[in-house]
Amino acid sequence: MTDRQGAPSSTDDTLACCPFRVGDALLLCPAENIEAVTMWEPPLALPRVPAHVLGLVTYDQRALAILDLGLFLGLSEGTGYTRTLVVTAGDYRVGVPVDLALGVVEVATADRRPPSGALTGPLAQYLTSEVTLDGDLAGLLDLERLLEAARA
């Protein structure tokens, strides 16, 4: 689990976000939606579920469903999963495996731009805004909408 002490937090002018990579995509979630970051572990595969639900792991003594964003959004294959983000949004709590979890950053409201269309494919419909991080274009996810669409 990550230690949040000293990590950036949201203010009126900034939003604390957790950037991560899945394949070639650089994505962001509001930090308030990230409950924990754990080491990646292969889940127990379930029958009768679509491919983007990889299965279950035990987290905090509960069943945590693992959602493969790469498969659901048709993202390119990456270097391999190293961490699982435990994500909450609305009534949802899921694990999202990522190639890289990049900590917490503060994103200024002024730096958030409406989606330009530069990030294409199924991903585009689940973005609330875009930002530039260290020269790379990153998409801020509308998590609740995304998880609602990924319901299986």
Added chain:
Amino acid sequence: MPEALPPPAVNLLIGGEGSVRFGVVLNAIGRVLEHAELPASYRSVNVPKLFGAADLDRMTDRYAEVPAAGADAHLRLGTSTTVEAAPADRLDAVPRILDRTAARWGWSGLWLEGEHVVVVLDAARLSTIGATRTRKDPR
């Protein structure tokens, strides 16, 4: 000092094999039958097949009556079943992201045991998708 009581347990009839098995709450089923004991006409759902098992010889399989779904309703359980007591506080709800799968296939909960999981089934709901068969039909 009074001795702490263990949490109540739910008795499950468990079938399937491998790391993901299925369980039915014992109170939700009637008798467990051999194929020869089935009524001449009955409805059944092949539960091991839903969990990825090959469709093997049903003559050696066992069947559970599901009274809440009708006198002819049965779950086909496979050849090997056990009864295990799941601590009630270890039974987990199906995660919301899987609620459509749960509704379609009668999943009512999960029992995680280390590296294994038991999908707890709603016997009556699952029985609604059962096909009618006759005992003498060798299919």
